Amino acid sequence: MVFDSLTSGAVLLYEEWLQQADPRTEEWPLMSSPFPQTVIIVAYIYFVTTLGPRLMENQKPFDLKNAMIVYNFSIVGFSLYMIYEYLMSGWANGYSYRCDLVDYSNNPLAVRMAWTCWLYYFSKFIEMLDTIFFVLRKKTSQVTFLHVFHHSIMPFTWWFGVKFSAGGMGTFHAMLNCCVHVIMYSYYAVCAMGPAYQKYLWWKKYMTIIQLVQFVMVTVHIGQYVFIEDCPWKFPVFLYIIGLYGLIFLVLFLNFWYHAYTKGKRLPKVEQNSKALQNANGAYHANGVAKGAANGISNDKTNGVTNGFYHSNTVHTKEE
Incomplete structure (x- = not known):
C-alpha cells in the first residue's frame, strides 16, 4: 500500500511538472x-563498460583511421553550424549578454x-562515438x-534544458563550447591523419x-544572475547548475595546469629522466605532457579536454 501510494504520488508530480514544459518542443525527436x-x-x-570490452577481448583492434578523420571533421562542421545558429537566433541578434530571458513565444x-x-x-x-571508438580500438x-559519466550526464541534463529553458542566457556556455569543439576536434582530426601531419599541431600546448x-x-x-x-x-x-559545472571544471583544469606545467617546471630532473624511465619500464610517457593522473584529468596519453564541460578524449601522439 505504501509503495503504491508513493508510486501514484510520483506519477502525479511528474505529470504536473511536465505541464510546465515548453509546448514548442513536445513533438521534437526524443523530447x-x-x-x-x-x-x-x-x-x-x-x-x-561491459559488453564492448568483452566482445573485443579476443579480437584485434579495429583500424578506424578513416572513420575517425571523417567523424572529427564532421563534428567540426556541425559545431560551426551551431555557432552560426546560436549567433543568428540571439547572441548576435538582440541578446544583451546579461539577463537574457527565454522567449517561449512562436517568434521565428x-x-x-x-x-x-x-x-x-x-x-x-553523436559524441558518444568518442568512447565507442576507444572500445573498438581497445584503448x-x-x-x-569521469569520461563515461560526462558523456552520460550531458544529454540527460540537456534534455531538461531543451524541455524547459530552450534559450536565453543559459545557452551562452553551449555556444562557447561549440567554439572550443571547432578547435579541439580539428586537432583530433589532424592527429588521426598520422605522423606526417604532426608538424601542424604546434598549438597543442x-x-x-x-x-x-x-x-x-x-x-x-x-x-x-546572482547580482x-x-x-x-x-x-x-538551470543557471545554478551551469554555474556549478563551470566552477567545478575550472578548479579541475587549474589543478591539471598546476601539476602538468607549474609543478612540472619546478622538477627539471623528472623531465630529464622521463625518457630513461620510459625505456626502463614503459611507465612514464617521454613527452612530459603527463605528470601522472591529475584528478583523472590526464594520464600518460590522455589530456583533459572539454566536451560540454569535460571531455576525456584522446590527444593522439606520434606513437599512435
Whole structure:
C-alpha cells in the first residue's frame, strides 16, 4: 500500500511538472519523455563498460583511421553550424549578454533558438562515438569513470534544458563550447591523419589555456544572475547548475595546469629522466605532457579536454 501510494504520488508530480514544459518542443525527436534517452544512455554505459570490452577481448583492434578523420571533421562542421545558429537566433541578434530571458513565444527567432538547443542536445549522442571508438580500438584505459559519466550526464541534463529553458542566457556556455569543439576536434582530426601531419599541431600546448578561458567566461557570464536584481528566469535551477559545472571544471583544469606545467617546471630532473624511465619500464610517457593522473584529468596519453564541460578524449601522439 505504501509503495503504491508513493508510486501514484510520483506519477502525479511528474505529470504536473511536465505541464510546465515548453509546448514548442513536445513533438521534437526524443523530447516527449526522458525515458527514450535514458534507454540510449543505459545502453551506451553497458556497451562501453561491459559488453564492448568483452566482445573485443579476443579480437584485434579495429583500424578506424578513416572513420575517425571523417567523424572529427564532421563534428567540426556541425559545431560551426551551431555557432552560426546560436549567433543568428540571439547572441548576435538582440541578446544583451546579461539577463537574457527565454522567449517561449512562436517568434521565428525564438523557435530557431530552441531548435539550436535541440541540435546541441542531439550532438551529445553523436559524441558518444568518442568512447565507442576507444572500445573498438581497445584503448580501454581511456574509458575512465569521469569520461563515461560526462558523456552520460550531458544529454540527460540537456534534455531538461531543451524541455524547459530552450534559450536565453543559459545557452551562452553551449555556444562557447561549440567554439572550443571547432578547435579541439580539428586537432583530433589532424592527429588521426598520422605522423606526417604532426608538424601542424604546434598549438597543442595552448589547448589547456583555451579550456581555462572557456570556464572563466562561462562562470563569469552565468554568475551575473546572482547580482542582477531583476532577472525573472522561470527555471533558475538551470543557471545554478551551469554555474556549478563551470566552477567545478575550472578548479579541475587549474589543478591539471598546476601539476602538468607549474609543478612540472619546478622538477627539471623528472623531465630529464622521463625518457630513461620510459625505456626502463614503459611507465612514464617521454613527452612530459603527463605528470601522472591529475584528478583523472590526464594520464600518460590522455589530456583533459572539454566536451560540454569535460571531455576525456584522446590527444593522439606520434606513437599512435
